[in-house]
Amino acid sequence: MPKNKINKSRRRLIQSAGTLPLAVSAANALSGHHKTTVGKPVPSNLDEIYPRWNTDSAKWDLQTRRFPGYEIIAAMGIADMDFRTAPEITQAIANRIVHENWGYILTPRSYYESIISWNERRYGEAISRKQLLGATGVLPSIQSAIRAYCPKGSKVVLNSPGYSELYVNIKKAHCIPEESPLIKEKGSYRIDFNDLEKRLSRNDVHAFLLVNPHNPTGNCWDKSDLEEIAEICDRNDAMLFSDEIHCDFVSDESTYTPLFSIQSDAVYRRAVIFKSTTKSFNLSAFKTGYLYAYDTKVISKIRDAGHVEFANTLGLVASEVAYNDSEAWLNEVNHYINRNMIILEEYISENIPLIKFKKPQGTYLAWIDFGNWMDAIDAKTNAKKRNEKEGDYMERHLVERAGIQLGRGYKFGTGGEQYLRMNIGTSRFLLKEALERIKMAANKV
Ligand SMILES: Cc1ncc(COP(=O)(O)O)c(C=O)c1O
Structure with missing residues (x-):
């Protein structure tokens, strides 16, 4: 359709739409520019403890459902991060939702x-x-x-x-x-x-x-x-x-x-x-x-x-x-995660001899060997009595004793049986709190 015809038909549409919100001016509608901006999103501060409870988060809310009656201080299993996303992303989403139509779209x-x-x-x-x-x-x-x-x-x-x-x-x-x-x-x-x-x-x-x-x-x-x-x-x-x-x-x-x-x-x-x-x-x-x-x-x-x-x-x-x-945001997150991994490695080697960990080359996931801990609590025999896997027993043990939930390594197939996976894509405060709690639980074994 030629441009002037499009404009005509758009004008007709607008005229016939008696209830068109005043906020959208006819000139705006005709111009094809519907972009509106909303208030600025909160800048991302990686140190912020950004609560995710009661948001239907798989990483957080699923774990309270799995362990009713226990208080989970940090859920560190599923692989997403606890940070606010990059502010440019939140802004772009906010701008888009101002246009209240969610019909079929073309991938631009x-x-x-x-x-x-x-x-x-x-x-x-x-x-x-x-x-x-x-x-x-x-x-x-x-x-x-x-x-x-x-x-x-x-x-x-x-x-x-x-x-x-x-x-x-x-x-x-x-x-x-x-x-x-x-x-x-x-x-x-x-x-x-x-x-x-x-x-x-x-x-x-x-x-x-x-x-x-x-x-x-x-x-x-x-x-x-x-x-x-x-x-x-x-x-x-x-x-x-x-x-x-x-x-x-x-x-x-x-x-x-x-x-x-x-x-x-x-x-x-x-x-x-x-x-x-x-x-x-x-x-x-x-x-x-x-x-x-x-x-x-x-x-x-x-x-x-x-x-x-x-x-x-x-x-x-x-x-x-x-x-x-948002590359700058990602680089900052990477830097933060690098530091978190170093803190994790140092903390474990200095304070929790019951577990073993070597800093990985990539990912924000720490693959931690809990084999000695599992042996010390006789996870194999105890798990058998409950008709579950050693890793299930170890995961629950940590939830009960430390309030920390980590991912079960056996879910990752052969070679994962003695491991738990800890997601460190979180605030440094929460990471340190989790480590303190795991150390206290280890000291009681
Ligand atoms: C190796 C790997 N592949 C794929 C996914 C999930 O990808 P998607 O959510 O895009 O399906 C994950 C998520 O943790 C992953 O670790």
Whole structure:
């Protein structure tokens, strides 16, 4: 429709809308500029204890429901952060909600541009629009990729211990998770390439699901790791799915190497990368994400397998402004988390000999060895009596004795049985309070 006709028809609409709120002037409506601003959001102060109780928070409120009758001082299991998000994001959302219509939307080109520009600027990845697909999250994207490449009943290899929901989502895509255990040496983990090759060489395996940085161990896989993994996948005709959702959280001494930065035919042919703004900017409830691959045939195949590209309005608004305007906030959070990890490592080594912890290369998740503590409280026998796992017993023990809830390591598969995962994406005060309480509980064992 030509511009003058649009204006005419808009004017007619406005004239017929006798109840149009006075606040929206006709000139405004006709101009197409509906942008209004609301009051400034509170600046983010990472030291602030920002209460999340009674907000239906999975990290906080679910835990009181799971442990009725116990007071939980800090819930530190589920992987989101307790900070207010970046003020630019809150402002953009507030501005958008002034327009009170939530009908179907197009995903704006600027949304994809923000993704392309962010990955270029921050990590030197050159992704073209054709190589990129929007998504309703990383897990749904992984499911789409599995459905596209892995026949029902086939196996998808992943490293264990590995993020619990990956096991769940492989199964939801009608496949079977096949663990390739990481090798643990002096508190650090590495990939067992021989084991990986062995598993990928089987006929009923069509993909390896890498996590970089790895959840829960925090490994940032380096160039030679990635080259070797890609070669193994290529030799064995397997796709290489790389979940890089944690890539924006890396310690000062470490580097995140994007799989997409590896120049190799194997990566060109095999790799699919999954990312989102939701982990980095604490926007998990908005359910957005994206995937990309060098080979556009790979993108088409995933799209054709029923992948859902469309995200929700506020998720798009929040993600775009996050990538375009909130890098300073993210850098500050990263710095804060780095310091939290150092405090955690020092505190544990000086005050809680019953547990073991080594600072990870990436993520805001601390993978803590509670094996000696579990032995000291005879968690195995006690758990058996209650028909539960050692990790359940240990988790409850900490809730009861310290008021602190941590994530159970056995949920992360083989190698996680003696571990609890502590999320340190929280205020320093709460972290220190949690450590004091865990120390007091340990002293009573
Ligand atoms: C490795 C990994 N992948 C995916 C997710 C979840 O992704 P999404 O919420 O976008 O589905 C998480 C959340 O903790 C994660 O740790």
